[in-house]
Amino acid sequence: MNEVRTYKIPDEYFFRLHHVRPRFKNDVEEVLLYVATSISEMTVLPEKEFNDELNKVLFGFNKNSTSTKKTIDNWRTEISALFAFIQETEGHLQPGITAKRLANNQYLDEFFNYFLFSFQYPGGHIKSQNVIKQIEAGVRFKPCQFILQLLIEGEKLTGKPFSITAEELTQCAYFDLRVTRDNRHPKLVAELILENRAHNVEYEHKYQSLWNEKTQSFPSKGDVYRYAGDILDYMVLANLLNHKGTGYYYYLNSENKEAINFHLSHLVWFNEYDKYYEAENISTSEIGALEEIWFDYVNSFDNIEVFAPHLDEREAENISALIQEYYSRMKVEKKVPTKIFGDYGETLVLAHEYLRTKDKSNRQHLINKIPTQLGVGYDLQSIEIEKKKRYIEVKTTKSRKAINSNRFKLTPNEWDTAETLGDNYFIYCLTINEQGKNIFIIQNPVKQHELGNIKIDKNLVVEFSKTSGQWNKLLEIAH
Structure with missing residues (x-):
C-alpha cells in the first residue's frame, strides 16, 4: 500500500494572509448594490452622524430590522473597510467614488474589477496591528494579478485551460512567503500544483500557528482556505474567472481577455507603507494615520473603460445589422446614427x-439614443405603434447571479421630465445575470408614485414593487 504524501509549507516560510470577511458574503452583490444606491447622495457629515445615517440604511435591508446594533455596526465597518465605500476628511465622512459609481452604473462586475485592481497586502482594509505584522514579514502581494498570471502559466504548461482550487492557492502561494514576500514566479507555483496533483499529494492544514486557545482546536479546512477563496470568488464576480465542479475549480474566463490583460499590464501599488519595511519599530498610530490616504487611493481610480460591460463582437455586429436593416427601409432618412454603441444597457434596449x-x-428611424450632453431626462426616444413617441430612461443592473434588485436612482432632471411627459415616459429596469436578460417596465413613474406602487426618498432613490409595472424578456437577435 502506497504511503500518502502530504505537502506543508515549511514553518520558516509560513505566514497567514487575511482580510476583513463580510458577514453578508453570500449576499454580497445584493448588499453592496443596496448600500451604494442608498448612501451615494449622502452629504459630508461628522463621523457619528454619517454612521448613524448608514446604520439606518443597513437596518432597512431585508431582515436586518430585527438585528442588534452591534451586528449593524459590524456590517458598516466591513463595508467601509473592505470595499472603501466611505472617504474621510478631518473627522467628516462622505460616500466614496466606489459607492457613487456602483449606484450610478449598477454594474457589479465593473465594481469588483475596480476592487481587485487596487486590492493588496498590506492595505488599509485590515487593522493597523495586522498591517504591521505583514510589513514585518516583508509581505508585498497583489493577489488578483498573481492569480491571473498563475492560471496563464498553468495553461502554457498543460496546453489546455488550467484551473486551481482555493486549497491549492492557499497552500502553494497565499500563505507562503516565498510567493508573497520573495516573488516566486507564478510558473513555479503552477509547476508545484501540477506535481502535487501527479503524486496525489494531500495538503497539511493544521499549522501550529493557527491553534485557537479559546476553542482548543485547529480551524477547519474551510476556515483556512477562505481568504484565498474570497479573492477567487470576487474574481468570478468580476467576470475574470469562472468556476466549475463541487470542489470549485477556478479558471480564466477566456471571453474577458481585455480586462484580464488590463489587470496584468497596469500594476498599481499603494506605496505609503514602503518606508516602514526597514524600520525597527512601527507604531499603530503611524499606520493608522495612513488609513485616510488608503481610502483616497482606492477611490482614485475611475474611467477605466475595459472594466465596464461591453457588447461582444457578435452582439455588436447583430445589433448594427438590425439597425442598418431598418434604416435602409426608410425613405425619409437612410443614414444610421453614429452613436449606436456606447452604454451597454442602452444599446441592448x-x-x-x-x-x-x-x-x-x-417609423423606426425615430428610435434613437439621445446624447447625454443634451440633458433631456431620458436615454432613448422610441415609438408607440399608434404614432406616439415613447421616452425611455434605462436603468441597468448587471450581476453574476440573480439578485432582488428593485431600487435605482433618478436625477432631479429625470423626475421633472417624468412629470412633464406623463404616460409617454417609461423607465426600463434591465437586469442582466447568468439566468438571462429581463426588463421591468414602469410607465409614468410619477403616477405610480401617486398610486403608492413605488416609493421615493429625499435623494430620489426609487423602490418599486411588482405592482409598479410588468416584467418582459429582453428581445434579442437569435444567434
Whole structure:
C-alpha cells in the first residue's frame, strides 16, 4: 500500500494572509448594490452622524430590522473597510467614488474589477496591528494579478485551460512567503500544483500557528482556505474567472481577455507603507494615520473603460445589422446614427425597441439614443405603434447571479421630465445575470408614485414593487 504524501509549507516560510470577511458574503452583490444606491447622495457629515445615517440604511435591508446594533455596526465597518465605500476628511465622512459609481452604473462586475485592481497586502482594509505584522514579514502581494498570471502559466504548461482550487492557492502561494514576500514566479507555483496533483499529494492544514486557545482546536479546512477563496470568488464576480465542479475549480474566463490583460499590464501599488519595511519599530498610530490616504487611493481610480460591460463582437455586429436593416427601409432618412454603441444597457434596449416594433411601424428611424450632453431626462426616444413617441430612461443592473434588485436612482432632471411627459415616459429596469436578460417596465413613474406602487426618498432613490409595472424578456437577435 502506497504511503500518502502530504505537502506543508515549511514553518520558516509560513505566514497567514487575511482580510476583513463580510458577514453578508453570500449576499454580497445584493448588499453592496443596496448600500451604494442608498448612501451615494449622502452629504459630508461628522463621523457619528454619517454612521448613524448608514446604520439606518443597513437596518432597512431585508431582515436586518430585527438585528442588534452591534451586528449593524459590524456590517458598516466591513463595508467601509473592505470595499472603501466611505472617504474621510478631518473627522467628516462622505460616500466614496466606489459607492457613487456602483449606484450610478449598477454594474457589479465593473465594481469588483475596480476592487481587485487596487486590492493588496498590506492595505488599509485590515487593522493597523495586522498591517504591521505583514510589513514585518516583508509581505508585498497583489493577489488578483498573481492569480491571473498563475492560471496563464498553468495553461502554457498543460496546453489546455488550467484551473486551481482555493486549497491549492492557499497552500502553494497565499500563505507562503516565498510567493508573497520573495516573488516566486507564478510558473513555479503552477509547476508545484501540477506535481502535487501527479503524486496525489494531500495538503497539511493544521499549522501550529493557527491553534485557537479559546476553542482548543485547529480551524477547519474551510476556515483556512477562505481568504484565498474570497479573492477567487470576487474574481468570478468580476467576470475574470469562472468556476466549475463541487470542489470549485477556478479558471480564466477566456471571453474577458481585455480586462484580464488590463489587470496584468497596469500594476498599481499603494506605496505609503514602503518606508516602514526597514524600520525597527512601527507604531499603530503611524499606520493608522495612513488609513485616510488608503481610502483616497482606492477611490482614485475611475474611467477605466475595459472594466465596464461591453457588447461582444457578435452582439455588436447583430445589433448594427438590425439597425442598418431598418434604416435602409426608410425613405425619409437612410443614414444610421453614429452613436449606436456606447452604454451597454442602452444599446441592448435600443435593439429591443427595434425588435418590439418589428413589422408594425415604418417609423423606426425615430428610435434613437439621445446624447447625454443634451440633458433631456431620458436615454432613448422610441415609438408607440399608434404614432406616439415613447421616452425611455434605462436603468441597468448587471450581476453574476440573480439578485432582488428593485431600487435605482433618478436625477432631479429625470423626475421633472417624468412629470412633464406623463404616460409617454417609461423607465426600463434591465437586469442582466447568468439566468438571462429581463426588463421591468414602469410607465409614468410619477403616477405610480401617486398610486403608492413605488416609493421615493429625499435623494430620489426609487423602490418599486411588482405592482409598479410588468416584467418582459429582453428581445434579442437569435444567434
